[in-house]
Amino acid sequence: MSSTTLITTPSISTTNYASLSPPSQSTTTTTTTTTKHRHPPPTDGLAFLIDKSKTTHQLLQIHASLIRRGLDHHPILNFKLQRSYSSLGRLDYSVALFERTHNPNVFFYTATIHSHAMNNLHEQAFHYYVQMLTQGIEPNEFTFSAILKSCPLKPGKTLHSQALKFGFDSNTYVRTALVDVYARGGDVACAQQLFDTMPEKSLVSLTAMITCYAKHGDVGNARLLFDEMLERDVVCWNVIIDGYAQHGRPNEALGLFRQMLSAKVKPNEVTLVSVLSACGQLGALESGRWVHSYIDNNGVQLNVHLGTALVDMYSKCGGLEEARLVFDKMKYKDVIAWNSMIFGYAMHGFSQDALQLFSSMCRMGLRPTDITFIGVLSACANAGLISEGWGFFHSMKDEYKIEPKIEHHGCMVNLLGRAGHLQEAYELVKKMKIDPDPILWGTLLGACRLHGNVGLGEEIVEFLVGRNLATSGTYILLSNIYAAVGNWDGVARMRTMMKDNGVWKEPGCSSIEVNNRVHEFLAGDSKHPKCKEIYMMLEEMNGWLKAHGYTPATETVLHDIRESEKGRSLEVHSEKLAIAFGLISTQPGTTIKIVKNLRVCSDCHAVTKLISRITGRKIVVRDRNRFHHFVNGSCSCGDYW
Numbered sequence: 001m002s003s004t005t006l007i008t009t010p011s012i013s014t015t016n017y018a019s020l021s022p023p024s025q026s027t028t029t030t031t032t033t034t035t036k037h038r039h040p041p042p043t044d045g046l047a048f049l050i051d052k053s054k055t056t057h058q059l060l061q062i063h064a065s066l067i068r069r070g071l072d073h074h075p076i077l078n079f080k081l082q083r084s085y086s087s088l089g090r091l092d093y094s095v096a097l098f099e100r101t102h103n104p105n106v107f108f109y110t111a112t113i114h115s116h117a118m119n120n121l122h123e124q125a126f127h128y129y130v131q132m133l134t135q136g137i138e139p140n141e142f143t144f145s146a147i148l149k150s151c152p153l154k155p156g157k158t159l160h161s162q163a164l165k166f167g168f169d170s171n172t173y174v175r176t177a178l179v180d181v182y183a184r185g186g187d188v189a190c191a192q193q194l195f196d197t198m199p200e201k202s203l204v205s206l207t208a209m210i211t212c213y214a215k216h217g218d219v220g221n222a223r224l225l226f227d228e229m230l231e232r233d234v235v236c237w238n239v240i241i242d243g244y245a246q247h248g249r250p251n252e253a254l255g256l257f258r259q260m261l262s263a264k265v266k267p268n269e270v271t272l273v274s275v276l277s278a279c280g281q282l283g284a285l286e287s288g289r290w291v292h293s294y295i296d297n298n299g300v301q302l303n304v305h306l307g308t309a310l311v312d313m314y315s316k317c318g319g320l321e322e323a324r325l326v327f328d329k330m331k332y333k334d335v336i337a338w339n340s341m342i343f344g345y346a347m348h349g350f351s352q353d354a355l356q357l358f359s360s361m362c363r364m365g366l367r368p369t370d371i372t373f374i375g376v377l378s379a380c381a382n383a384g385l386i387s388e389g390w391g392f393f394h395s396m397k398d399e400y401k402i403e404p405k406i407e408h409h410g411c412m413v414n415l416l417g418r419a420g421h422l423q424e425a426y427e428l429v430k431k432m433k434i435d436p437d438p439i440l441w442g443t444l445l446g447a448c449r450l451h452g453n454v455g456l457g458e459e460i461v462e463f464l465v466g467r468n469l470a471t472s473g474t475y476i477l478l479s480n481i482y483a484a485v486g487n488w489d490g491v492a493r494m495r496t497m498m499k500d501n502g503v504w505k506e507p508g509c510s511s512i513e514v515n516n517r518v519h520e521f522l523a524g525d526s527k528h529p530k531c532k533e534i535y536m537m538l539e540e541m542n543g544w545l546k547a548h549g550y551t552p553a554t555e556t557v558l559h560d561i562r563e564s565e566k567g568r569s570l571e572v573h574s575e576k577l578a579i580a581f582g583l584i585s586t587q588p589g590t591t592i593k594i595v596k597n598l599r600v601c602s603d604c605h606a607v608t609k610l611i612s613r614i615t616g617r618k619i620v621v622r623d624r625n626r627f628h629h630f631v632n633g634s635c636s637c638g639d640y641w
């Protein structure tokens with residue numbers, strides 16, 4: 001969940017209105033001023049009743065009684081009715097009332113502008129603004145903050161010049177709303193300029209600006225502002241934590257969460273959802289468990305958002321049973337909650353459980369979404385269930401009227417490709433209505449490598465190069481296909497092509513959580529404080545492997561270099577560093593849990609299997625695609641990943 005939902009630009013809300021002078025005191029209309037005195041006190045009680053109304057039905061009853069008493073044109077009552085209808089979602093009644101109001105003043109106009117803006121009806125809001133000016137009624141600061149609310153950039157600019165003209169542009173509320181308009185519209189420079197020249201920077205404007213940076217991915221600048229803040233409420237903490245969590249920096253998100261707790265700021269549901277997402281990305285099970293116990297111990301209600309975030313965190317951290325416990329405990333489960341659990345099972349290779357859950361969900365009358373089908377199809381792919389896969393793929397469109405997207409095609413290509421139905425997979429890709437992306441081509445090429453099908457691999461790469469669709473991954477995959485069949489000329493050719501095209505390879509990165517801290521390793525990393533011990537452990541591991549007669553699986557290496565060098569270049573894959581660190585920093589018998597950003601290579605896979613047997617440790621690796629549970633020399637994926 002995005003925390004932006006919590007950021008409210010100060011605008012004319014109910015409380016703002018309450019603090020305003022009554023509408024009848026407007027200087028622009030005289031009729032209302034006189035009407036005020038014609039109506040004695042009983043209206044106070046009616047006004048109170050209107051404010052307390054919780055349903056449209058109640059409001060309608062009061063409205064009817066106002067008509068009976070001839071009070072429906074009373075300025076205050078009329079104004080309050082309009083506002084209440086709109087906040088109860090009956091904009092139509094509110095508009096009807098406004099249209100029947102005689103000589104509406106600035107407050108009536110602002111109320112109706114506010115109602116339309118809140119309902120994202122900007123053109124209508126703008127229409128009333130223009131009508132108001134035409135009637136010779138001048139806007140006030142509340143009119144501007146109301147109309148700027150969620151206003152798009154282009155009309156926002158027009159309103160900016162209007163605010164300047166009427167002298168409200170430096171009003172804190174109006175300025176904050178303007179910062180928000182420019183920030184949301186992507187004009188960060190203007191947003192910043194307006195913010196920098198603000199006479200008085202409120203907490204809300206600071207938060208708006210931090211949100212502006214953090215949502216545009218500029219976490220660095222958001223952090224600078226955040227660090228400058230003297231006073232930080234839970235909303236600013238949420239924005240910065242979520243900014244880090246959503247932009248691939250989950251470790252920083254966790255660090256800030258710890259700081260937030262030390263600063264004695266009480267986290268709310270939004271904070272906890274962001275933090276759980278960070279834990280899930282990092283595979284930080286201990287930290288995730290801690291957040292769970294925080295929720296339990298602090299009486300935080302386990303609603304559907306938090307429950308789903310916990311299920312997601314546990315399944316991503318390898319705690320599938322705990323995920324299921326939370327899932328079963330959730331009183332209300334929406335389709336997103338079911339999707340998380342189905343994904344959890346699919347990711348861990350428990351395909352039957354995923355499919356069973358899907359059936360239960362449908363039996364309960366919940367309609368699967370396109371996301372549900374990604375989970376279901378990946379479950380089929382992981383278990384090689386071809387006919388079931390096709391069945392679900394076709395039912396998407398036929399039964400549920402969901403057009404399969406690129407991800408669904410990806411699952412099918414994965415399923416068919418791995419099972420060796422390469423031609424069928426290629427045909428599916430060629431028949432797609434949407435353009436296949438590099439990931440999809442990569443999946444197909446990966447299948448060609450798995451089955452040593454050089455011909456189809458070359459055909460695909462030729463097709464991609466011809467259409468300018470080749471990426472670093474394309475060359476690496478074709479190179480791997482050549483390597484798998486021992487075609488070293490092909491490998492060398494690919495290497496030259498990669499060099500000529502300046503393509504690069506995403507660096508492998510693995511993380512492991514030890515004592516509530518997440519340690520990250522890049523391939524060949526030597527930055528860790530315990531680097532020396534880690535490499536000593538690696539040496540020891542190599543000794544064990546040699547003693548067990550293991551020789552590195554060199555066919556996965558790109559280059560046609562001498563055998564010994566190939567062996568060495570495999571020694572430092574990031575997951576091996578993480579495993580070595582896990583071995584030296586945890587008690588014997590402790591399960592080692594690693595999260596890897598790329599797909600695990602066949603050498604690391606074989607090595608991890610052996611290490612699990614030699615050390616008697618369970619090793620769980622989450623790679624880009626799925627979970628591998630290594631126990632006593634074998635892996636839960638059945639060497640099929």
Ligand code: ZN
Pocket residue numbers: 573600601602603604605
């Ligand atoms: Zn590897």
Ligand code: ZN
Pocket residue numbers: 605627628629635636637638639640641
């Ligand atoms: Zn495996």
